[in-house]
Amino acid sequence: DQQVKQNSPSLSVQEGRISILNCDYTNSMFDYFLWYKKYPAEGPTFLISISSIKDKNEDGRFTVFLNKSAKHLSLHIVPSQPGDSAVYFCAAKAWGSQGNLIFGKGTKLSVKP
Amino acid sequence: DAGVIQSPRHEVTEMGQEVTLRCKPISGHDYLFWYRQTMMRGLELLIYFNNNVPIDDSGMPEDRFSAKMPNASFSTLKIQPSEPRDSAVYFCASSLPGNYGYTFGSGTRLTVV
Numbered sequence: 001d002q003q004v005k006q007n008s009p010s011l012s013v014q015e016g017r018i019s020i021l022n023c024d025y026t027n028s029m030f031d032y033f034l035w036y037k038k039y040p041a042e043g044p045t046f047l048i049s050i051s052s053i054k055d056k057n058e059d060g061r062f063t064v065f066l067n068k069s070a071k072h073l074s075l076h077i078v079p080s081q082p083g084d085s086a087v088y089f090c091a092a093k094a095w096g097s098q099g100n101l102i103f104g105k106g107t108k109l110s111v112k113p
Numbered sequence: 114d115a116g117v118i119q120s121p122r123h124e125v126t127e128m129g130q131e132v133t134l135r136c137k138p139i140s141g142h143d144y145l146f147w148y149r150q151t152m153m154r155g156l157e158l159l160i161y162f163n164n165n166v167p168i169d170d171s172g173m174p175e176d177r178f179s180a181k182m183p184n185a186s187f188s189t190l191k192i193q194p195s196e197p198r199d200s201a202v203y204f205c206a207s208s209l210p211g212n213y214g215y216t217f218g219s220g221t222r223l224t225v226v
Contacts, residue, residue, distance in 0.1 A: 032213055043117070043204050043217030044156070089156065093213050098144060100169060101213065103156040 003027045004092050006104035013111050019077040021107050023090030026071065030092040034101065035064060035075045038087045047088075048075070080111045117218035119205050125224045131193040134221045136205030137186055146206040146215060147180055147190050156204070162188065195225045 005024045013019045021035075031052040036044035050057040050064045050073070057064050063076045077084055090104040118137040126132050138145045146161040160170040165182045173180070177196070182188040192199055202222050206215035 034213060036217075041219065043206070043219050045217070046214030049214060098161075098163070098208075098210065098213075100158045100161070100172075101215065105155040 001026075002104075003030075004090055004102045004104040006088075006090055006107050008107050009105075010108040010110070013080045013109065015082055015111055015113050016079045019075075019080045019084065019109055019111065021075040021077075021088050021090075021109065023073050023075075023104055024071060025073075025092050027092070027094065027102075028071070029094045030102075031095040032093040033064070033066060033073050034091045034093075035062075036089040036091060036103075037084075038089060038106070044089055077109075080109075082111050082113050085109055085111045117205055117207050117216050119203075119218035119221050121221060122219065123222045123224075125226065126195055128196055128225055129194045130225075131191065132195045132199075132223060132225075134190040134203050134205075134223070136188045136190070136218060138188070138205070138207030139216055140186065141209070142207035142216070143210055144208045144215075145182060145188050146208075147188070148204040148206065148217075150202045150204065150220070159190070159203075192223075195223075197225045200224050 003026050034049040035047045037047045038044040048059050048062045048064050050066050066073045087106040087108045089106045091101040120135045147159040150156045159172045160180045162182045180190045202220045204217050204220045206217040208215045
């Protein structure tokens with residue numbers, strides 16, 4: 001029973017265009033959400049996060065949107081660059097917990113020049 | 114800062130052998146996490162420590178797995194005896210309290226033949 005789902009295993013986007021990665025969750029106790037980026041042979045790297053009290057957080061080219069009623073979040077990358085090609089993981093944390101980030105299975109983004 | 118350091122990067126062992134994975138967290142990080150990544154299950158938490166004390170080991174698959182943190186700068190994950198289904202990439206991560214953007218190591222790719 002996956003609590004965090006990334007239904008698209010892969011996404012291909014042209015350089016300069018917008019990349020939209022989606023994530024759905026089932027646990028209403030989640031209060032904090034994160035996106036990680038992972039290159040081959042490296043560990044995941046924290047990218048951006050959002051608290052459940054917000055609906056948007058922006059950091060440069062990266063914006064995360066949270067729709068609590070739909071239990072859905074998305075990561076927008078604008079403009080996409082070839083260096084953004086990586087696997088992106090969505091993760092969630094339950095209220096009161098420091099440990100046990102629950103990860104989705106990832107979406108592989110390919111940005112073509 | 115050297116980041117989270119894991120060793121070895123790759124480990125190939127025969128079924129039935131003992132395997133020990135090592136992790137050095139970032140200095141000053143109070144939390145240490147062990148995650149395992151497989152194709153089937155994605156990234157899943159095995160165990161985490163706070164100030165060297167195990168807090169939640171409910172993700173440890175079975176008694177063949179054990180983890181220790183003898184001091185703030187070192188942790189081990191041991192599998193004894195190892196089985197082919199233990200083949201995966203094992204990640205160690207660390208964080209400060211209240212910081213959910215964990216810093217991951219580069220992982221240990223374990224192959225049990």
